[in-house]
Amino acid sequence: MSDKTDLSLLWDFGDPAASESRFRGVLDTPEAQADPAFRAEVLTQIARALGLQSKLEEARSVLDEASELLPPESSASAWVEIERGRIENSSGNPQEARQHFLEAWAGARRREQEALAIDAAHMIAIVSDEAESLAWNQKALELASESADPKARRWTASLLNNIGWTHHSAGRFSEALVAFERALEARLAQGQAEPTRIAKWCVARCLRSLGRVEEALARLRDIEGQADDGFVDEEIGECLWTLGRREESRAHFTQAFDKLSKVPGLAQNEPERLQSLRDRAG
Template identity: 35%
Template sequence: MTYDFDKLWNYAKPADTELAFLELLPKALESNNPDYHLQLLTQIARAQGLQQQFDRAHHTLDEVGKLLNTAAFPVAAIRYLLERGRVFNSSGKAAEAKPFFEQALKLSEETGNDFYAADALHMLAIVTPPDEALQWNLKALQLAESSSDSRTQKWLGSLYNNIGWTYFEMADYEKALSLFKKCLEWNEKHHHHTEAFIARWSVGKALRLQNKATDALIMQTALLKEMIDHNMEEDGFVFEELAECLLQLNRPEQAKKYFAAAYNLLSKDIWLQKNEVNRLTRLKTLGS
């Protein structure tokens, strides 16, 4: 069963989302609906994990595990497995995450839940090497394209993006570009403005890696204009790509201010601090 609290998700602001979920917790406890309560707890754990609060997230999931009856509440069980895996993965323990995603996939398939099967497949792609990841993502794409479930079909935008990045990591920039364009088309068709913005950025990055810096610069400049015109929050990744395009076009002095702006924003990103030290150092150096 799908509950209304899922509509409260704001993945860009997990702390706010956690607070919104916590406000529902007393109601969930009083509802005499264990399935609602358990599913809500799994999403509280996810919000905690996205805040890098991994111990808290595992503790919340431990509470779910104590109360969980898989036969009675299979969706809660699937979500428990998915979120346990996500917390392990986000904390840098992909090998420990993988079995949970495999179990989530198995249970989703056994219970005919296409939506969470697609979720499990896409998470398996995230925790495996590019060649294997591609196969998991393609399975998820096939499922999303063939499913009669409208929620499952909504995975298409994310899957086009994820498969594009898998090809990107394999240095197959032509295929990556093709998938990013599909992602852009899908998100524009469904009026997903934030996702379309990201897809345009991805298209631009893939163009730059194909040594088409002029075309890439046009795309990133358009995104910068959109940020300014719509009073959007500044995006460090756009600044980074603007800088890289200008550097590739032998315009280092113009690039410098964008490298500096990118560093100013991206150096505050917790994940980048832990996983992309060299990248941040390069931004700082080229921006100074």
């Protein structure tokens, strides 16, 4: 169906339970009742929402239901594969996830589902080592840049961000900065305030890694009042600390600790980060 409901508009990744509810509402529409492939696609998004709520077994069951609906060579087949991959990755099975992502990539490319192919490529990058991750993100970026599909082109900023962090993690800070600045340009062109603010933070973080700390601090001051963000507080504190302005930094570390200690998963995954903030707080 060329005029089918755009399911991407129903997503709020910050509230997967509400998203799930909206997708379940679509199942009751005549559109989903009449078109098995579309109904299967809706089920894949329900599964993704369940996965984001850590309801992994329920998500698997929903994907099994979607699979049973699919006719041969269905346009929804790649959706099932990518969501199976996400569930397996969330379950701690990256190699099994990778196989599903590769199937999703191949199926989406075969059916010219460019935005879905890009999503699959970026997921392959997530479960790959550094060199392969960079290659898959570059492949996805090329597809996004060449695509006439607005949904595919919207991936450009996210992919540049991922490429930037891959370079940054490897200590290639100059290459990272180029990617982050290109990502910021793409965000500015899209005109969305929150992603643009985050892109500006990434540029500032990379500038600090390059030793351009005064520039980094100036960039952070520009976004400091735009949101109540512990990551901005933390980075301002790091810049001030590096510049020897230790007493001035302590209030920012205090705010950062108070906010970031409440971020789900951060205390478990990066306890040393929070301890460093606590140690330097005022």
